[in-house]
Amino acid sequence: MDQILGNIDLLIQFPIVNLKIIIDGVMIGALFALAAYGLALVWGVMNVKNLAQGDFVIAGGYVAWWMTQKGIHPLLGVPAAFIIMWGIGWIIYKLVISRVIERDLFTSLLATFGLAIMMAQILNLMFxxxxxxxxxxxxxxxxxxGLIDIPISKLIGVCMALSLAAGVIIFMKRSRMGQAIRATAQDARAARVLGIDTEKVYAFTFSLNSAICGAAGAIIVxxxxxxxxxxxxYSIRAFVIVTAAGLGNLPGVIAAGLGIGAAEQYGSHIFGIGYQQAIAVLLLLLVLVVRLLIQRRKRQVLQ
Amino acid sequence: MKKWSAIFAPALVALATTAPSSAYAAECEEIVLGSAISLTGKYATNGVHAKNGYEFAIKKIKENGGIKVDGKCYNFNVIYYDDESKGDRGATLAERLISQDKVQYMLGPYSSGLTKAIAPVTERYKIPMVEAEGASRSLFNKGYKYLFAVLSTSEQYLASAVTLAEEMAKKDGKEAGDIKVAIAVENDPFSLDIRAGVLEDAERVGMKVVIDEKLPRDLSDMSAILTKVKLLKPDLLVVSGHSKGAATAVRQIKEQNIKVPMIALTHCEAADVTGNFGDAADGILCSTQWAETLSYWDPVFGTAANYEQEFKSAYPEYKEKKVPYQTAQASAAVMVFMSAFERAGTLDKDAVREAISATDMTTFYGRIKFSEAGNNIAKPMVLRQIQNGEYNVVAPSAFASHGLDWPRK
Structure with a gap:
């Protein structure tokens, strides 16, 4: 308790530290938002809740790290991880996801949970x-x-994350495939009737998610x-963010990502760094309760 | 299975005790030791390091003319079983060593966990066990009478940094009470032991603990703690969180430009902080049980450097790397048995237990003297400072090869 009060006291004594905490939080939050956006995409389009989301991120990190060991410039690791993870995502879609996509929620949760364990262990064995x-x-x-410090590597990473996010947004809005993805998300059956090859859309969406995660991981490393x-x-943060922001709400995902990043940094400053993850989960609870109350006032049911 | 081993085991013991040994001392008899050690499973690498340490010491003792007990000459012979890095397997094998193979003296397994599993068995049969690879202090508060450990227990890992910080502050004209300490350790039994040791020593000399935080298991960002370090300006920063703790700390200490006069970590080698972060790791103190540059000496192995050299020629697979401290302390455990047998002057296991308990000797590994609880209280942990990318021993100062760079720039 004394320590918590002391930590709050520090924030008041050195107000500039607040700014530092927010900057730190926003920087890591941008990467949470990236992983969360991929999750929202897969969730919205295919109704698959991918519990292996974070493991795709880490796998992307290892791809970039491994390329660097082989003598490639680290900054090139980000596009490389994007491409390689795209391929890995496609393989995983064909092997696993395509078989569970029509099944109930529980089956796809189990499948992706298994996938998460497998990926972590394979990375452990390999690296x-x-x-x-x-x-x-x-x-x-x-x-x-010297109270605020911004490593240039982090700055570059965040800029890359932002440009990737912008690229994905433009792609979804403008391109033919982007339109097909959005159409499938709205109503898969109608999309199929109108001649969209939804199987292809699913494979593309899952690969795109995997690639986004891979790039995020390459930035993280x-x-x-x-x-x-x-x-x-990263899985937990992605779920918290998507649950809080809702599906198909891209500005919401970004805002929630940055917000959670900042809230976690505040939490770890005040309560101790051991409670970082607890703060994220606590926020999720809070958001759910608040949403429930709002829905109740509007006399609507939760979806 | 049971029937087979019942027939086979006495035969094995008979064979072991009567078989003529090497050419060095043909007339020597054998003393049989037993050990369950991890040759497969997650501890396999370190288990093999330990076994090699045992075997190397036994070979050296043989070359030196064996162990003299009451005018007769003996050599050690160890029966090894593979515990597969599993506690229950270790306990079963210890039972088997004692009740079927009739082993009267045990060498320890690898890791605190395995030692914890085996110690109740050796205790029940009153079999003295000298172990070299279990550092958890929870091994030494259970009142075990037959368990002895040559290595420093985990709470000592960074406690020597407190002593060093005190020395430096005094040199600088400061009082111990002016020294501020920041502690960040992971929330697991090993790191909490380390924290307990640092806290105990810091409080004893009256230092102020200004930060005392627990790191999460999946740590990748500790900037919140480092910001506080910047504001509160401690004189000593202690971080222990396995390799992720070391890697994150070194990386962010550089990024945030943290200026603390003394920074002490564990697991520097596992995180390869010099290879991964280069200059950023300079000036950081890392703890280790033993280093080959220490100026300890004993009549069997000579100096620590001698040990390293001879071990490498006996085991060429270590040529390219440093001899791990796990190997050195395993050899030291064999030395304890040798000295105890010679002092006891008999093979009676209770007399030998008393002799082990009364051990006070210097080895190439450091001084060995056991407390009531069985842990070695005479050997300090070694602190190495990273200087220009090299790990140089700076503490304990009496045996150090290099001076301490202080304050850290």
Whole structure:
């Protein structure tokens, strides 16, 4: 308790720290939002809740790390992870997801849960259980007496995340495939009647999700650290964000992602870093309760 | 199965005790030790390191003319079983060693977990066990009478950093009470032991603990703690969270430009902080049980450096790497048995137990003297500082090869 009060006191004594916490939170939040957007895509289009979301992120990180070990420039690891994870996503779709897509919710949850365990263990066998990270060797920018520091590698990572998000948004709005994906999400049967090959759309959507996650992982390995069993942290954040923002609500996903990032940083500053994940789950509970209350006032049912 | 081993085991023991040994000392008899050790499973790598340590010591003792007990000469022979890195298997094998193979003395397994599983068995049969690979302090608060450990227990891992910080502060004209300590450890039994050790020592000399936080299991970002470090300016920062803790700490300490005069970590080697982060790791202190540059000495192995050299020529597969401390401490455990037998002057196991308990000797691995509880209280943990990408021993200062760079830039 004393420690919590002391930590709050620090925030008041050094107001600039608030800014630092928000910046840190927004930077990691941008990557949470990326993984969450992929999840929302698959969830919305195929009604598959992908519990292996975080493991795709970590796999992408390992792809980038492995390429760097082979002598490729780390920044090229992001597009490389995007492409390779696209292929892996497609294979996984054909092998696993396409078989459970028509089944009930429970089957697809079980399948993706199994997939998550498999992926983590395969990464562990291939790369070992030690933490890995890529040091770009770039400088760190310091502001406000060194209290705010922004590593350039993180800045580059966040910019890449933003441009990837923008690219995906434009693609979904403008391209023929993007339209087909949105049509399938609205009503798969109607889309099929109108001549859209929904099987192809599903495969494309799942691969796209895997690729987005892969790129996010490649950014994470440049700016933070990864380990084969870290997938679950990103899965949990992605679920919290999508549940809070709702499906098909892209601005909502981004806002929720950044918000959760910042809230976690605040939480870990005040209550201790051990409670970081608890804060995310607590927020989810809060959002659900608030939504329930709003729905009740409107006399509607929860979907 | 049972029937077979019942027939086979006495034969094996008979064979072991009567078989003529090597050319070095043909007239020597054999003392049989037993050990369940991890040759397969998750601890296989370190289990093999430990077994090699046992075997190397036994070979050296043989070359040195064996063990002299009451005018007669003996050599060790160890019966090994593979515990597959599983606790229940380890306990079963210990039973088998004692009741079927009639082993009277045991060498420890690898890891605290396995030692915890085997210790109740050896205790029940009153079989002395000298172990070298179980550091958890929970092994030494159960009142075990037949368990002895040559290594430093886990709460000592970073406690020597507290002593070092105190020394440096005094040199700088500060009092121990002015020293501020920040602690960030993972929430698991091993790291909590480390925290307990640091807290105990810091409180004893009156240091102020300004940050005391637990790291989550899936740590990838500790900037919240480091921001507080920046604001509260501690003189000593202690981080322990396996390899992820070390990697995250080194990475973010550099990114956030943290200036703490002394930073001490565990698991630097596992996280390969020098390889992954280069200069960023410079000046950081890392704890280890033993290092080959220490100036300890004993008559069997010579200095620590001698040990390293001879071990490498006996086991060429270690040529390219450093000899792990797991190997060195396993050899030290065999040394304890040797010395105890010679001092006891008999093979009676209770007399030998008393002799082990009274051990006070210097080995290439460090001094060994057991507390009532059975842990080694005479060997300090070794701190190495990363200086220009090299791990150099800086503490304990009496045996150090290099000076400490302080304060860390």
């Amino acid at each position: 070992g259980s030690d933490t890995q990270s890529i040091d770009l060797g770039y400088e760190t920018l310091h502001f406000a007496d 440049m700016a933070w650290v990864i380990q084969p069993f870290y997938g679950i942290t």
